[in-house]
Each structure stands twice: as C-alpha cells, then as structure tokens.
Amino acid sequence: MATHDIAIIPGDGIGPEVTAEAFKVLDAAAEVFGFKLNKTAYPFSSQHFLDTGEIWPDAAFEEVKGMGAIYLGAIGDPRIEVGKMEFGIIARARIDLDLYLNIRPIKLYDERLCPLKGKGPADVDMVIVRENTEGAYTGMHGFAHKGQDLEVATQTMVWTRAGVERAVRHAFELARSRGGRKHVTLIDKANALRAQDLWMRVFALVAAEYPDISTGHDYIDAACMRMVDTPEDYDVAVTSNLFGDIITDLGAMIQGGLGIAASANIHPGQVSLFEPVHGSFPEAAGKNTASPIAAILAGSMMLDFLGEQEASNAIETTVIDLFTSSRLKGVRAADHPTNEVGELVVAEVRRLGTPA
Numbered sequence: 001m002a003t004h005d006i007a008i009i010p011g012d013g014i015g016p017e018v019t020a021e022a023f024k025v026l027d028a029a030a031e032v033f034g035f036k037l038n039k040t041a042y043p044f045s046s047q048h049f050l051d052t053g054e055i056w057p058d059a060a061f062e063e064v065k066g067m068g069a070i071y072l073g074a075i076g077d078p079r080i081e082v083g084k085m086e087f088g089i090i091a092r093a094r095i096d097l098d099l100y101l102n103i104r105p106i107k108l109y110d111e112r113l114c115p116l117k118g119k120g121p122a123d124v125d126m127v128i129v130r131e132n133t134e135g136a137y138t139g140m141h142g143f144a145h146k147g148q149d150l151e152v153a154t155q156t157m158v159w160t161r162a163g164v165e166r167a168v169r170h171a172f173e174l175a176r177s178r179g180g181r182k183h184v185t186l187i188d189k190a191n192a193l194r195a196q197d198l199w200m201r202v203f204a205l206v207a208a209e210y211p212d213i214s215t216g217h218d219y220i221d222a223a224c225m226r227m228v229d230t231p232e233d234y235d236v237a238v239t240s241n242l243f244g245d246i247i248t249d250l251g252a253m254i255q256g257g258l259g260i261a262a263s264a265n266i267h268p269g270q271v272s273l274f275e276p277v278h279g280s281f282p283e284a285a286g287k288n289t290a291s292p293i294a295a296i297l298a299g300s301m302m303l304d305f306l307g308e309q310e311a312s313n314a315i316e317t318t319v320i321d322l323f324t325s326s327r328l329k330g331v332r333a334a335d336h337p338t339n340e341v342g343e344l345v346v347a348e349v350r351r352l353g354t355p356a
C-alpha cells in the first residue's frame with residue numbers, strides 16, 4: 001500500500017477548522033481507495049509565534065523537504081506586523097522550496113454559483129498558471145529617508161529567463177494534457193512594465209514548439225475585463241506572480257467565491273504545497289461557518305500530485321455532484337456549518353468508493 005508523508009500546517013484563523021474537514025475527507029479517501037497518509041502536524045501559526053517567538057524553525061523546514069507534500073490551512077493575523085507571517089511561512093515555502101508553479105483552476109461547478117449573467121460551467125473552466133517565485137515577491141525592497149518628506153520606497157520586480165520559461169512551458173504542457181481548447185493566453189502588462197518584454201519573447205519561443213496549441217495575449221487590465229465578460233475565451237493562462245495573485249481572486253468570485261478556490265504550489269518531482277486560495281478570515285475563526293470546500297479541493301489537488309488520481313477525482317466529482325444536486329447551496333459563510341460540509345463529502349466519497 002502506498003504511503004504518503006504529509007506535513008500539515010493548519011495555521012491561523014479558519015485554517016484549523018477547514019483543515020480538519022479536509023483531512024476527514026482525505027483520510028476517508030485513503031481508506032476507500034487503499035493508500036495511507038502518514039501525517040505530521042506542525043503548530044506554526046501567528047499564535048505560535050506570539051507564544052514562542054518561532055515562525056518556522058530551520059530544523060522543521062528541513063524535515064518537510066523529505067515529505068511527499070505540505071498541506072497549509074491559512075496564514076494571516078491582524079495582531080502581527082503586515083507580511084511577517086506571510087513571508088515567514090507561505091513565501092518561505094514557495095521561494096526556499098522553489099515551488100515555481102502556482103496552479104489555480106477556475107472551474108464553475110454549477111450555474112447557480114456564478115455571479116455572471118448567462119454564464120454556466122461550459123464558460124468558466126480555465127487554469128491560471130501563476131509564476132510563483134519571482135516578480136514582485138522576491139522581497140527586494142527598501143526605503144531611503146524613512147519617515148521624512150523626501151522618503152523613497154522601492155520594490156523591484158525580478159524575472160529570470162529560466163524562471164519565466166519554466167512557467168510558460170508548463171502552461172503549454174498543461175494545455176496539451178488537460179483536454180480543453182488547447183489555448184494558452186499570456187497575461188502581462190508589457191506595455192507599461194517594459195521588462196515584461198522578456199515574457200513576450202519567451203512566450204513566443206516556447207509557443208513555436210507547440211504548433212497544436214493556439215495562443216492569445218492580454219494585458220492584465222484587459223484580462224480582468226475579459227474574465228467577467230467572456231471567460232470562455234480562457235483555457236490555460238500564464239502570468240507573473242503579482243498579476244496571478246490578483247486575477248485568481250477575481251477568478252474565485254466567478255467560480256462561486258473564495259470558499260471554493262484551491263491551489264497547488266508545485267515543483268514537479270519535489271515536495272510541494274497545497275492550500276486554499278482564501279486567507280485566514282479571522283472574523284469567522286472558530287465559528288463553524290466558513291466553507292471547507294476550497295480546503296477539501298486543495299486536498300484533492302494534493303492527492304492528484306501524489307499519484308492518487310482515482311481518489312482525487314472522486315473528491316472533485318463528489319463536490320460537483322453536491323452542488324449540482326443542490327445539497328450544497330454555496331460557500332458563503334453560514335451557507336452550511338463547516339463540519340457538516342466535511343461530513344457530507346465524506347459520506348459521498350465512501351459511497352463512490354464502495355462497489356455497488
């Protein structure tokens with residue numbers, strides 16, 4: 001029986017409660033589909049930092065490198081300096097483990113969930129490939145004359161040819177394999193950020209190697225417009241780190257809300273990290289109102305990465321079915337109690353996995 005070593009960081013706010021539901025589902029899927037999850041839970045969170053002063057100690061960071069995957073609930077706490085925990089945990093994993101792909105599917109499961117008039121599941125089905133280690137997120141910033149009238153603040157966006165190319169290439173491979181329209185769109189702001197000329201040139205070179213894939217190019221502002229106007233134009237889109245961050249929140253809304261959007265931070269062949277797109281939603285923490293669907297779907301993406309396709313597909317199919325049959329209304333706070341959603345998914349996954 002395959003055993004997968006999983007590091008779990010439930011984190012802040014609603015992180016622990018949605019993570020608990022996700023693992024109810026993942027443990028049930030493991031039992032039904034015949035594999036084992038060997039879980040190690042880590043306490044790293046804002047509260048843990050306030051209690052101990054420790055964010056993600058090096059020894060524990062080394063330990064996760066030997067595991068199959070990391071599962072992260074959510075990070076962020078208003079009591080702590082902006083960005084400290086984000087850079088200590090999420091960005092640390094992404095950059096120090098070189099998780100260069102952030103794969104964010106935007107898939108509408110049921111027309112009811114979509115705020116766009118006249119759009120249905122056939123119109124909203126795309127994957128955003130967000131470059132995950134470069135751009136505005138390298139941490140290269142500084143201040144001069146701090147606090148004075150002449151203060152200067154800089155933040156440098158950094159792109160390497162190799163970094164751009166590996167993200168773009170993945171987008172083309174994904175377009176080929178996912179069975180969609182075989183279309184890749186480059187989203188950038190090359191008309192204003194002239195350094196993104198690198199993205200355009202690399203994209204053109206890689207595209208030439210994939211004559212079976214059609215291509216498009218949208219500036220990020222136009223992409224925001226197209227996303228709500230004709231989302232059916234997108235199949236796979238590749239973009240830089242910051243634009244990928246922003247457009248996937250917009251994408252989450254057209255698929256039903258942040259409570260449904262999942263993501264995979266991947267370095268193929270190495271330990272990778274899976275998390276919902278949403279944050280820690282501190283106002284809802286401990287209230288049993290937050291939807292665990294995004295967390296459950298992040299778990300499904302993790303199983304797919306670990307080679308457990310059957311179990312991964314069963315979880316996604318179950319979630320789709322629960323929406324289309326209206327047993328799940330939606331993913332807004334208070335649509336359903338958190339724990340009941342997990343239990344509903346568990347029951348269905350068990351049913352799917354049991355021979356009739």
Ligand code: IPM
Nearest residue numbers: 075076086087090091245277
């Ligand atoms: C995300 C988040 C992070 C990001 C934050 C928490 C640093 O918004 O994963 O989308 O900006 O990438």
Ligand code: MN
Nearest residue numbers: 245246249277
């Ligand atoms: Mn974000």
